[in-house]
Amino acid sequence: MTLEGARERRVRAGGVELCVAELGDPGQPTVILVHGYPDSKEVWSEVAPRLADRFHVVLYDVRGHGRSTAPKPLRGGFTLEKLTDDFLAVADAVSPDRPVHLVGHDWGSVQAWEFATIKRTEGRIASFTSMSGPSLDHFGHWINSRLKRPTPRRVGQLLGQGAKSWYVYLLHTPVLPELAWRGPLGKTWPRILERVEKVPGDGYPTPSLPTDAAHGAWLYRDNVRTRLRRPRPDAYAHAPVQLITPLGDAFLSERLYDELELWVPQLIRRTLPAKHWIPRSRPAQLASWITEFVTSVEGGRPESVTATGKYADRFGGQLVLVTGAGSGIGRATAYAFAEAGARVVAVDRDAEAAIRTAEMSRLIGAPEAWAETVDVSDEQAMEKLAAKVATEYGVVDVLVNNAGIGLSGSFFDTTPEDWKKVLDVNLWGVIHGCRLFGKQMAERGQGGHIVNTASAAAYQPSRALPAYSTSKAAVLMLSECLRAELAGQGIGVTAICPGLVNTNITSTAHFAGVDAEEEKRRQKKSARLYGLRNYPPEKVADAILRAVVRGEAVVPVTPEARGAYLMSRFTPRALRRIARLEPPL
Template sequence: MKTGKGPGQGPHQGQEQGLRGARERRVRTGGVELCVAELGDAARPTVMLVHGYPDSKEVWSEVAQRLAESFHVVLYDVRGCGRSTAPKPLRGGFTLEKLTDDFLAVADAVSPGRPVHLVGHDWGSVQAWEFATVRRTEGRIASFTSMSGPSLDHFGHWIKKRMARPTPRRAAQLLNQGAKSWYVYMLHTPKLPELAWKGPLGKRWPRILERVEKVPGGGYPTSSLPTDAAHGAWLYRDNVIPRLRRPRADAYAHCPVQLITPTGDAFLSQRLYDDLERWAPQLVRRTLPAKHWVPRTRPDQLTSWITEFITAQEEGDPAKKVVATGPYADRFGGQLVLVTGAASGIGRATAFAFAEAGARIIAVDRDAEGAARTADMARLIGAPHAWGETVDVSDEAAMEKLADTVDAAYGTVDVLVNNAGIGLSGSFLDTTTEDWQKVLDVNLWGVIHGCRIFGKRMAERGQGGHIVNTASAAAYQPSKILAAYSTSKAAVLMLSECLRAELAGQGIGVSAICPGLVNTGITTTSRFAGVSADEEKRRQAKAARLYGMRNYPPEKVADAVLRAVVRNQAVVPVTPEARGAHLMSRFTPRALRALARIEPPL
């Protein structure tokens, strides 16, 4: 193996579409010449990105640009793809052994004497599993992040185990994965894949990905796609059947492994990874609500996870192997979560709960100082990144501006929590038009603005998401002193139900959280219509004492929010009285109406 530096082979500025500022070099190995691109400071830890089928290295463009801010990033076109040459003959030229030779040649060229952090997607992950488990690469790999591509050896053992001891569940798993692997059978047919890729499939592939996978349109894939895909068929022909028939018994990872599993992957069952701890003792699991091509659809999230994982290995601190410690760390780690009304109460507790699960947090509130404190604490708790933003949710223009800022600086929001709200008590006849306007502006219009502005961006991304709207038990429990407040929350509940129906087809869940009496600061800021200022202060203090005696913590509401997202629940009453009132509203509404007539203690 050696590095070539003939005409056009030495380091120079790469011209690949999407790899801005890349330095290119050629690496010769095993009769092929590999096109290698580098970004970032070469003195920093090296991250090597390996692409899958039928991609070229440009599939990593967005991830590479983001990672280059912190690392030395290396991408190369796998043999026969992009601007790398193909072996002659093709048959037998794509074995995992030869792909391992390629990896070592590139690693020696770009990071001599220092192990690299390996990241693979699809077939890039399949071959990287080989790199991470064979003895001749020990000491050359510092960590491995795998996504959408299992080890063929592990896959072979997975099949053999289910064939040796069949049960209805195991048979169903085999049949499920067998159906998902339809394309593997097609790629083993002689000549057909080559004809398809060089014909209509190669021309239509970008549109297929846009429609089915919701990947962004634009200049990728490269013009070499038909040839790349035709050559890449030999990845399957040279490796799949031999390895599945005779899987290696010593395919143990000799480096820490991070597994990222897209839950919507149409080609690979999540069950394939059930026994992975056996083969990868230093394993970190992540799940991502996305489809197969996550390097193109979720570059922000991948960058966050990869950065966190590599940083932990570089620091050598076992306690930091997984920063997030919450019960849903594998679900929300790295996701972007925006919470309104996050300066205190339920909003702050919710931001902290997502932070414990490793999410990136945007804490939004009218109180700039409070939002900043929440963001600071979120980072200490476990959020890899957290930011405070100041906005009045009732101001549509300000919310539009916030969304533009978030998109440009942080990416598309994965989970939106419309929590900001204000309280108002008093009889209907004592409630002025101005009182109504203030309550509806924040409690209803604030939610409408959030759902419309951020929900539209979720839908345009096409990778799903979740919206949580904080309603109230008052939404379905009438009260003679909460006409305006209850009306605003009832509207939020119905809005959530309508949105849930509309957005379900786009993979976006909508949940309405309906707390009862929760010990938060809203009691001290709620307004009381039709009374003097002194009487209002007295009632605020009394309400605060009553809620304090009830002492239901906002942290339990936050836990309910995370469960609602994970389970995609529609309406979630929180606290015993909220659940009881919800049941009464459905089965004994007359009794609930009778309770509403009782004069409350003031």
């Protein structure tokens, strides 16, 4: 695997020769990507090109890895002090006059924490993006604070991280790790990454893996025990830090970073529903966050990258697609995700409405937002949309199937055409979205979430809403079934059940069995009643974001929706009696 278009050079430092690759314009801000264990610089091959349009991107093989030479002897040749020498040599070679932006993953992040917290690198680092690798000094203090004050919760955190760190103990054993990596483990590692970590089988890792992994064992042996026993008391970051934490990391607990603000004056947190190897599994997401962070720091505004929404740490940079986003609940939901820093795809059959939502989403806080026009009931159009989104924007992290239409009228007044129209949009639109975008989530293997807008009418029968209620009841049951099926793949499914919400669905709803004049009168009266209730769609949007964060299954939103849901569970006979009442129209 090669980095297409990269310029290579050799940089000497501390008795080794480092292989350095460069992409992009050297006149732009320099971003240095540091790989982890047991990787080589090619772990960044999907991230680096995405950054090269805006930045001077530099990657190098850590000593003893890839095409860089190894120190002799290996013992003592991988200390953090020597790794710092290597970094400074690379930084001086590629950006002698300007500080660099540092990005590290796994052991690349571990050593980059050293670079970002010691005196001799001060002024050389403009920013640091850390992912899946803590500072050994911070880790040592984290352990000591829990040993000194061992509450049950803190002991549980220690034991939890201790279990996740099983591989660290093995790497400290003599000879065995080298034999394993040069033998069966080195041969099976690509398949392990593909099956367990869901890393695409695209030719990574490189053939140097067995040697890289054997040499890299000394990263642990030369540093871990020493630093954890005697962590530095002055390990304060001298540059803004962006922390990206994969929530599904099998090796590092999220709790490791609980007290990081004590050490980092300018800290921005991001979380990602993914596993450990995010440079391979989520390159577009990382490139978006890195670009946003570096740009804000270069502009003297590192705090501006922080989105204002309540759940910015959870959704910042994620790709969210909302159908029916041109108005009402869909528009409010798109805006709420935009405020949380998500990238938004606003989908609506009204092209102008979708464009307005996308434009406002960008103004509110979305780093990127796009408008797409589609009728969700059109299977072929939805298939084209799913293919386009995956190709141009990436795999969706959160899907909100919100598009829907209203239909009122008795069963015998509702024509087959009426039934087909309401089921095509309200049910089949949801089915198309779940099938197409949900499949992409499942194939990616990094989790995600699907939100389907049902209704309180899904469990509250009404003599006036047989078709509408049937469509929404089907959405509710579909959501429950899909939730069960996708649970093992880390994909959550939520059914949102709003009640009387002040949107334009009432003014556009069809009333079966009446003439046009009477239909118009009923639409106006319904809109007036909903307006008097005046429950804003923004509250539904907030419930949607909260449901995704909490992984909730069924969410009745308004008080009347919650009351009807409880009645459907505990007093269904009373609810059936209410269903017999004539609607106030």
